[in-house]
Amino acid sequence: MHRHPTDPAVQELVRRAGAARMSRRQLLRGASLGVAALGAGALASCAGPSGPGDGSGGTVRWANWTYYLDYDEAAGDWPSLNAFMERTNIRVEYFEDIDDNKTFIAKIKDQLKLGQDTGYDVFVPSDTTIVRLLEQQQLKQFDRELMPNVSANMIDMVRQASFDPDRTWSIPYQAGMTGLVYNARLYPKGVREVSDLWATDLKGKVSLLTEQEDTLGLIMLEQGVDVEGDWGDDEFEAALKVVREQLGSGQVATVKGNSYTQDLQQETVWAGMAWSGDIAILNEEAGEEIWKFVVPESGASVFIDSFCMPKATRAFEQVHKLVDYYYEPEVAAQVAEYVQYVCPVAGAQEAMAERNPELAENPLIFPDEEMSKRIFDVRSLTAEEDNRYTQAFQKVLGN
Known part of the structure:
Protein backbone atom coordinates (compact mmCIF):
# COMPACT_ATOMS: atom_id res chain seq x y z
CA MET A 1 0.00 0.00 0.00
CA HIS A 2 1.38 3.41 -1.01
CA ARG A 3 1.71 6.14 1.57
CA HIS A 4 0.52 9.53 0.36
CA PRO A 5 1.75 12.91 1.63
CA THR A 6 -0.76 14.73 3.77
CA ASP A 7 0.32 18.31 3.03
CA PRO A 8 -2.02 19.62 0.26
CA ALA A 9 0.77 21.52 -1.50
CA VAL A 10 2.96 18.43 -1.58
CA GLN A 11 0.03 16.32 -2.77
CA GLU A 12 -0.48 18.70 -5.68
CA LEU A 13 3.18 18.57 -6.68
CA VAL A 14 3.18 14.77 -6.57
CA ARG A 15 -0.05 14.69 -8.55
CA ARG A 16 1.33 16.90 -11.32
CA ALA A 17 4.70 15.16 -11.45
CA GLY A 18 3.07 11.75 -11.68
CA ALA A 19 0.75 12.86 -14.45
CA ALA A 20 3.63 14.29 -16.46
CA ARG A 21 5.31 10.86 -16.52
CA MET A 22 2.21 9.02 -17.71
CA SER A 23 1.38 8.28 -21.32
CA ARG A 24 -2.15 8.41 -22.69
CA ARG A 25 -2.15 4.64 -22.94
CA GLN A 26 -1.25 4.31 -19.25
CA LEU A 27 -3.94 6.81 -18.37
CA LEU A 28 -6.55 4.77 -20.20
CA ARG A 29 -5.52 1.42 -18.83
CA GLY A 30 -4.78 2.65 -15.32
CA ALA A 31 -1.58 0.66 -15.54
CA SER A 32 0.78 2.49 -13.21
CA LEU A 33 1.11 4.77 -10.19
CA GLY A 34 -2.29 3.72 -8.88
CA VAL A 35 -4.25 5.26 -11.71
CA ALA A 36 -6.98 2.66 -11.56
CA ALA A 37 -7.71 3.65 -7.99
CA LEU A 38 -7.52 7.37 -8.63
CA GLY A 39 -9.55 7.59 -11.84
CA ALA A 40 -8.80 9.79 -14.81
CA GLY A 41 -10.36 12.84 -13.22
CA ALA A 42 -7.85 12.79 -10.37
CA LEU A 43 -4.96 13.36 -12.72
CA ALA A 44 -3.50 16.60 -13.95
CA SER A 45 -1.22 16.88 -16.96
CA CYS A 46 0.79 20.06 -17.08
CA ALA A 47 2.60 21.62 -20.02
CA GLY A 48 5.13 22.74 -17.46
CA PRO A 49 7.60 25.60 -17.12
CA SER A 50 10.06 24.06 -19.60
CA GLY A 51 7.72 24.38 -22.59
CA PRO A 52 8.38 26.46 -25.72
CA GLY A 53 8.60 30.21 -25.49
CA ASP A 54 10.15 32.25 -22.71
CA GLY A 55 7.02 32.86 -20.66
CA SER A 56 7.33 36.61 -21.00
CA GLY A 57 3.73 36.82 -22.21
CA GLY A 58 2.31 35.53 -18.93
CA THR A 59 0.72 32.25 -17.84
CA VAL A 60 -2.66 30.62 -18.47
CA ARG A 61 -3.97 27.74 -16.34
CA TRP A 62 -6.36 25.67 -18.46
CA ALA A 63 -8.52 22.80 -17.18
CA ASN A 64 -9.94 20.43 -19.76
CA TRP A 65 -11.33 16.92 -20.22
CA THR A 66 -9.11 13.97 -21.05
CA TYR A 67 -8.75 13.19 -24.78
CA TYR A 68 -9.59 16.78 -25.62
CA LEU A 69 -6.40 18.16 -27.16
CA ASP A 70 -4.03 16.83 -29.81
CA TYR A 71 -1.35 14.77 -28.07
CA ASP A 72 2.00 13.43 -29.31
CA GLU A 73 2.54 10.07 -27.60
CA ALA A 74 6.22 9.85 -28.56
CA ALA A 75 7.13 13.36 -27.43
CA GLY A 76 4.74 13.36 -24.47
CA ASP A 77 3.31 16.80 -25.23
CA TRP A 78 0.58 18.73 -27.05
CA PRO A 79 1.76 20.01 -30.47
CA SER A 80 -0.83 22.75 -30.93
CA LEU A 81 -0.22 24.02 -27.41
CA ASN A 82 3.53 24.04 -27.97
CA ALA A 83 3.04 26.07 -31.15
CA PHE A 84 0.89 28.59 -29.27
CA MET A 85 3.47 28.98 -26.50
CA GLU A 86 6.27 29.40 -29.02
CA ARG A 87 4.33 32.00 -31.00
CA THR A 88 3.10 34.08 -28.06
CA ASN A 89 5.59 33.38 -25.23
CA ILE A 90 2.52 32.71 -23.09
CA ARG A 91 3.08 29.72 -20.84
CA VAL A 92 0.14 27.33 -20.56
CA GLU A 93 -0.30 25.02 -17.61
CA TYR A 94 -2.65 22.40 -18.98
CA PHE A 95 -4.65 20.16 -16.64
CA GLU A 96 -6.84 17.21 -17.58
CA ASP A 97 -8.93 17.69 -14.46
CA ILE A 98 -12.49 17.32 -15.77
CA ASP A 99 -13.94 13.81 -15.54
CA ASP A 100 -17.54 14.95 -15.36
CA ASN A 101 -19.12 18.37 -14.91
CA LYS A 102 -20.60 18.08 -11.46
CA THR A 103 -17.57 16.57 -9.72
CA PHE A 104 -15.28 19.18 -11.31
CA ILE A 105 -17.43 22.12 -10.27
CA ALA A 106 -17.87 20.60 -6.80
CA LYS A 107 -14.09 20.83 -6.29
CA ILE A 108 -14.06 24.59 -6.89
CA LYS A 109 -17.59 25.63 -5.86
CA ASP A 110 -16.50 27.46 -2.72
CA GLN A 111 -13.91 29.54 -4.58
CA LEU A 112 -16.42 30.27 -7.35
CA LYS A 113 -19.02 31.39 -4.83
CA LEU A 114 -16.57 33.69 -3.05
CA GLY A 115 -14.99 35.03 -6.24
CA GLN A 116 -11.62 33.58 -5.26
CA ASP A 117 -8.92 31.98 -7.39
CA THR A 118 -9.98 28.49 -8.45
CA GLY A 119 -6.53 27.42 -9.62
CA TYR A 120 -7.64 27.85 -13.25
CA ASP A 121 -7.92 30.85 -15.55
CA VAL A 122 -10.10 29.06 -18.07
CA PHE A 123 -11.94 25.75 -18.12
CA VAL A 124 -14.21 23.86 -20.51
CA PRO A 125 -17.40 22.52 -18.90
CA SER A 126 -20.53 21.63 -20.84
CA ASP A 127 -23.01 24.36 -21.67
CA THR A 128 -25.54 22.71 -19.34
CA THR A 129 -23.17 23.48 -16.47
CA ILE A 130 -22.31 26.98 -17.70
CA VAL A 131 -26.01 27.87 -17.45
CA ARG A 132 -25.86 27.38 -13.68
CA LEU A 133 -22.56 29.26 -13.30
CA LEU A 134 -24.02 32.21 -15.17
CA GLU A 135 -27.17 32.22 -13.05
CA GLN A 136 -24.98 32.41 -9.96
CA GLN A 137 -22.86 35.20 -11.49
CA GLN A 138 -19.64 33.25 -11.12
CA LEU A 139 -18.13 33.88 -14.56
CA LYS A 140 -16.24 36.68 -16.26
CA GLN A 141 -17.46 37.94 -19.61
CA PHE A 142 -15.33 37.62 -22.74
CA ASP A 143 -14.48 40.63 -24.89
CA ARG A 144 -15.34 39.39 -28.37
CA GLU A 145 -13.41 42.27 -29.96
CA LEU A 146 -10.21 40.60 -28.71
CA MET A 147 -11.06 37.40 -30.60
CA PRO A 148 -11.46 38.11 -34.32
CA ASN A 149 -11.12 34.45 -35.30
CA VAL A 150 -13.95 33.48 -32.97
CA SER A 151 -16.24 36.12 -34.48
CA ALA A 152 -15.35 35.15 -38.04
CA ASN A 153 -15.23 31.37 -37.76
CA MET A 154 -17.81 30.11 -35.23
CA ILE A 155 -20.20 27.77 -37.07
CA ASP A 156 -23.97 28.35 -36.99
CA MET A 157 -24.63 25.12 -35.08
CA VAL A 158 -23.04 26.56 -31.91
CA ARG A 159 -23.25 30.31 -32.54
CA GLN A 160 -26.21 30.95 -30.26
CA ALA A 161 -27.33 29.51 -26.94
CA SER A 162 -30.54 30.31 -25.10
CA PHE A 163 -28.56 31.23 -21.97
CA ASP A 164 -25.88 33.17 -23.88
CA PRO A 165 -27.36 34.49 -27.16
CA ASP A 166 -24.22 36.37 -28.21
CA ARG A 167 -21.69 33.87 -26.89
CA THR A 168 -19.95 36.46 -24.72
CA TRP A 169 -19.77 34.24 -21.63
CA SER A 170 -19.08 30.90 -23.31
CA ILE A 171 -17.00 30.13 -26.41
CA PRO A 172 -17.61 26.62 -27.82
CA TYR A 173 -14.47 24.47 -27.84
CA GLN A 174 -15.85 21.14 -29.08
CA ALA A 175 -19.25 19.61 -29.62
CA PHE A 303 -23.47 18.41 -26.24
CA ILE A 304 -21.29 21.51 -26.42
CA ASP A 305 -18.29 22.07 -24.17
CA SER A 306 -17.23 25.70 -24.01
CA PHE A 307 -14.39 27.85 -22.78
CA CYS A 308 -15.41 30.00 -19.82
CA MET A 309 -13.54 32.14 -17.31
CA PRO A 310 -14.09 32.24 -13.55
CA LYS A 311 -14.44 35.73 -12.12
CA ALA A 312 -11.04 35.54 -10.46
CA THR A 313 -9.10 34.66 -13.62
CA ARG A 314 -5.54 35.98 -13.46
CA ALA A 315 -4.96 35.94 -17.22
CA PHE A 316 -7.79 37.77 -18.98
CA GLU A 317 -5.85 38.86 -22.07
CA GLN A 318 -3.87 35.62 -22.31
CA VAL A 319 -7.07 33.54 -22.21
CA HIS A 320 -8.47 35.55 -25.11
CA LYS A 321 -5.34 34.90 -27.16
CA LEU A 322 -5.52 31.19 -26.37
CA VAL A 323 -9.20 30.85 -27.28
CA ASP A 324 -8.80 32.86 -30.48
CA TYR A 325 -5.83 30.70 -31.49
CA TYR A 326 -7.97 27.58 -31.35
CA TYR A 327 -10.40 29.22 -33.77
CA GLU A 328 -7.80 29.32 -36.54
CA PRO A 329 -9.04 26.71 -39.06
CA GLU A 330 -5.67 24.99 -39.40
CA VAL A 331 -5.29 24.70 -35.64
CA ALA A 332 -8.88 23.53 -35.21
CA ALA A 333 -8.30 20.85 -37.85
CA GLN A 334 -5.16 19.71 -36.05
CA VAL A 335 -7.13 19.28 -32.83
CA ALA A 336 -10.09 17.67 -34.59
CA GLU A 337 -7.82 15.11 -36.25
CA TYR A 338 -6.91 13.87 -32.78
CA VAL A 339 -10.05 14.33 -30.69
CA GLN A 340 -12.53 13.57 -33.51
CA TYR A 341 -15.41 15.50 -32.00
CA VAL A 342 -17.67 17.96 -33.82
CA CYS A 343 -15.46 20.91 -34.76
CA PRO A 344 -17.08 24.34 -34.16
CA VAL A 345 -14.72 26.23 -36.49
CA ALA A 346 -15.65 27.21 -40.05
CA GLY A 347 -12.87 26.45 -42.52
CA ALA A 348 -11.58 23.53 -40.47
CA GLN A 349 -13.15 20.99 -42.83
CA GLU A 350 -11.21 22.44 -45.76
CA ALA A 351 -8.05 22.46 -43.65
CA MET A 352 -8.75 18.85 -42.66
CA ALA A 353 -9.04 17.90 -46.34
CA GLU A 354 -5.38 18.87 -46.66
CA ARG A 355 -4.34 16.97 -43.52
CA ASN A 356 -6.60 13.93 -43.64
CA PRO A 357 -9.13 13.70 -46.51
CA GLU A 358 -10.94 10.73 -44.96
CA LEU A 359 -11.68 12.58 -41.72
CA ALA A 360 -12.81 15.63 -43.68
CA GLU A 361 -15.76 13.49 -44.82
CA ASN A 362 -16.53 12.07 -41.37
CA PRO A 363 -20.02 13.22 -40.31
CA LEU A 364 -19.15 12.70 -36.63
CA ILE A 365 -16.66 15.57 -36.99
CA PHE A 366 -18.33 17.62 -39.72
CA PRO A 367 -22.03 16.63 -39.61
CA ASP A 368 -23.73 16.44 -42.98
CA GLU A 369 -27.42 17.13 -43.54
CA GLU A 370 -28.43 13.52 -42.87
CA MET A 371 -26.49 13.34 -39.59
CA SER A 372 -27.78 16.73 -38.48
CA LYS A 373 -31.34 15.38 -38.66
CA ARG A 374 -30.45 12.62 -36.17
Missing part, protein backbone atom coordinates in the same frame (compact mmCIF):
# COMPACT_ATOMS: atom_id res chain seq x y z
CA GLY A 176 -20.11 15.97 -29.75
CA MET A 177 -22.72 13.28 -29.69
CA THR A 178 -23.78 10.95 -26.95
CA GLY A 179 -24.52 7.60 -28.53
CA LEU A 180 -23.86 3.90 -28.03
CA VAL A 181 -20.73 1.77 -28.17
CA TYR A 182 -20.09 -1.95 -28.30
CA ASN A 183 -17.08 -4.24 -28.52
CA ALA A 184 -17.31 -5.81 -31.97
CA ARG A 185 -15.12 -8.75 -31.00
CA LEU A 186 -16.90 -9.65 -27.78
CA TYR A 187 -20.40 -8.70 -28.89
CA PRO A 188 -20.47 -8.89 -32.69
CA LYS A 189 -24.26 -8.63 -33.05
CA GLY A 190 -23.96 -5.09 -31.73
CA VAL A 191 -26.53 -2.60 -30.48
CA ARG A 192 -28.72 -0.15 -32.40
CA GLU A 193 -30.97 1.31 -29.70
CA VAL A 194 -30.68 1.94 -25.97
CA SER A 195 -33.05 -0.94 -25.28
CA ASP A 196 -30.54 -3.30 -26.93
CA LEU A 197 -28.34 -2.71 -23.89
CA TRP A 198 -30.85 -4.59 -21.76
CA ALA A 199 -30.32 -7.90 -23.60
CA THR A 200 -29.78 -10.83 -21.23
CA ASP A 201 -26.41 -11.71 -22.78
CA LEU A 202 -25.12 -8.25 -21.78
CA LYS A 203 -26.06 -8.54 -18.11
CA GLY A 204 -23.33 -7.02 -15.95
CA LYS A 205 -21.45 -5.81 -19.04
CA VAL A 206 -23.15 -2.44 -19.61
CA SER A 207 -22.05 1.08 -18.69
CA LEU A 208 -23.99 4.35 -18.54
CA LEU A 209 -22.73 7.92 -18.18
CA THR A 210 -22.75 10.09 -15.06
CA GLU A 211 -23.86 13.07 -17.14
CA GLN A 212 -27.57 13.05 -16.36
CA GLU A 213 -28.63 14.93 -19.49
CA ASP A 214 -26.73 12.51 -21.74
CA THR A 215 -27.92 9.26 -20.19
CA LEU A 216 -31.55 10.27 -19.73
CA GLY A 217 -31.59 12.16 -23.01
CA LEU A 218 -30.79 9.00 -24.98
CA ILE A 219 -33.44 7.03 -23.12
CA MET A 220 -36.06 9.73 -23.67
CA LEU A 221 -35.29 9.85 -27.39
CA GLU A 222 -36.07 6.15 -27.71
CA GLN A 223 -39.24 6.70 -25.68
CA GLY A 224 -40.36 9.18 -28.32
CA VAL A 225 -39.86 12.34 -26.27
CA ASP A 226 -39.18 15.62 -28.04
CA VAL A 227 -36.09 16.40 -25.96
CA GLU A 228 -35.77 19.87 -27.48
CA GLY A 229 -39.38 20.70 -26.60
CA ASP A 230 -41.59 21.09 -23.56
CA TRP A 231 -40.96 17.86 -21.67
CA GLY A 232 -41.12 17.74 -17.89
CA ASP A 233 -41.44 15.62 -14.76
CA ASP A 234 -43.39 12.74 -16.32
CA GLU A 235 -40.87 12.23 -19.09
CA PHE A 236 -37.96 12.55 -16.67
CA GLU A 237 -39.45 9.99 -14.28
CA ALA A 238 -40.13 7.54 -17.12
CA ALA A 239 -36.49 7.69 -18.23
CA LEU A 240 -35.18 7.55 -14.66
CA LYS A 241 -37.29 4.44 -14.06
CA VAL A 242 -35.36 2.65 -16.78
CA VAL A 243 -32.02 3.49 -15.14
CA ARG A 244 -33.32 2.45 -11.73
CA GLU A 245 -34.56 -0.91 -13.01
CA GLN A 246 -31.44 -1.74 -15.00
CA LEU A 247 -29.12 -0.83 -12.12
CA GLY A 248 -31.26 -2.77 -9.66
CA SER A 249 -31.27 -5.88 -11.82
CA GLY A 250 -27.50 -5.86 -12.25
CA GLN A 251 -27.78 -5.28 -16.00
CA VAL A 252 -25.71 -2.11 -15.68
CA ALA A 253 -22.25 -2.63 -14.20
CA THR A 254 -20.96 0.95 -14.00
CA VAL A 255 -22.04 4.56 -14.33
CA LYS A 256 -18.99 6.75 -14.95
CA GLY A 257 -17.64 9.93 -16.47
CA ASN A 258 -14.64 9.97 -18.81
CA SER A 259 -13.11 6.98 -17.04
CA TYR A 260 -15.68 4.66 -18.68
CA THR A 261 -13.06 4.17 -21.40
CA GLN A 262 -10.92 2.17 -19.00
CA ASP A 263 -13.73 -0.37 -18.54
CA LEU A 264 -14.05 -0.70 -22.31
CA GLN A 265 -10.34 -1.35 -22.69
CA GLN A 266 -10.24 -3.79 -19.79
CA GLU A 267 -13.26 -5.54 -21.36
CA THR A 268 -15.29 -5.50 -18.16
CA VAL A 269 -17.83 -3.54 -20.22
CA TRP A 270 -18.97 -4.80 -23.61
CA ALA A 271 -21.51 -2.14 -24.52
CA GLY A 272 -22.96 1.09 -23.20
CA MET A 273 -23.36 4.81 -23.71
CA ALA A 274 -20.39 6.77 -24.97
CA TRP A 275 -19.13 10.09 -26.32
CA SER A 276 -18.27 9.95 -30.00
CA GLY A 277 -14.67 11.18 -30.01
CA ASP A 278 -13.54 8.87 -27.22
CA ILE A 279 -14.26 5.78 -29.30
CA ALA A 280 -12.27 7.04 -32.27
CA ILE A 281 -9.23 7.53 -30.03
CA LEU A 282 -9.60 4.12 -28.38
CA ASN A 283 -9.60 2.44 -31.79
CA GLU A 284 -6.67 4.51 -32.98
CA GLU A 285 -4.60 3.51 -29.97
CA ALA A 286 -5.61 -0.13 -30.41
CA GLY A 287 -4.56 -0.03 -34.06
CA GLU A 288 -7.86 -1.57 -35.17
CA GLU A 289 -11.58 -0.93 -34.90
CA ILE A 290 -12.48 -2.92 -31.80
CA TRP A 291 -15.26 -0.63 -30.60
CA LYS A 292 -18.12 0.60 -32.75
CA PHE A 293 -19.80 3.95 -32.07
CA VAL A 294 -23.49 3.99 -32.96
CA VAL A 295 -25.89 6.88 -33.48
CA PRO A 296 -29.18 5.24 -32.41
CA GLU A 297 -31.97 5.07 -34.94
CA SER A 298 -34.09 7.15 -32.54
CA GLY A 299 -31.36 9.80 -32.43
CA ALA A 300 -28.39 10.97 -30.40
CA SER A 301 -28.08 13.92 -28.06
CA VAL A 302 -25.60 16.67 -28.83
CA ILE A 375 -28.90 14.72 -33.41
CA PHE A 376 -30.90 16.67 -30.85
CA ASP A 377 -30.07 19.31 -28.27
CA VAL A 378 -31.74 18.48 -24.95
CA ARG A 379 -33.47 21.61 -23.68
CA SER A 380 -31.86 23.54 -20.85
CA LEU A 381 -33.29 22.88 -17.40
CA THR A 382 -34.41 25.58 -15.02
CA ALA A 383 -32.38 25.88 -11.82
CA GLU A 384 -35.24 24.32 -9.86
CA GLU A 385 -35.54 21.40 -12.27
CA ASP A 386 -31.80 20.87 -12.32
CA ASN A 387 -31.69 20.66 -8.54
CA ARG A 388 -34.59 18.22 -8.28
CA TYR A 389 -33.55 16.06 -11.20
CA THR A 390 -29.93 15.91 -10.07
CA GLN A 391 -30.94 14.77 -6.59
CA ALA A 392 -33.23 12.11 -8.02
CA PHE A 393 -30.60 10.88 -10.48
CA GLN A 394 -27.87 10.76 -7.85
CA LYS A 395 -30.16 8.88 -5.47
CA VAL A 396 -30.71 6.22 -8.13
CA LEU A 397 -26.94 5.98 -8.57
CA GLY A 398 -26.58 5.44 -4.83
CA ASN A 399 -24.90 8.78 -4.10
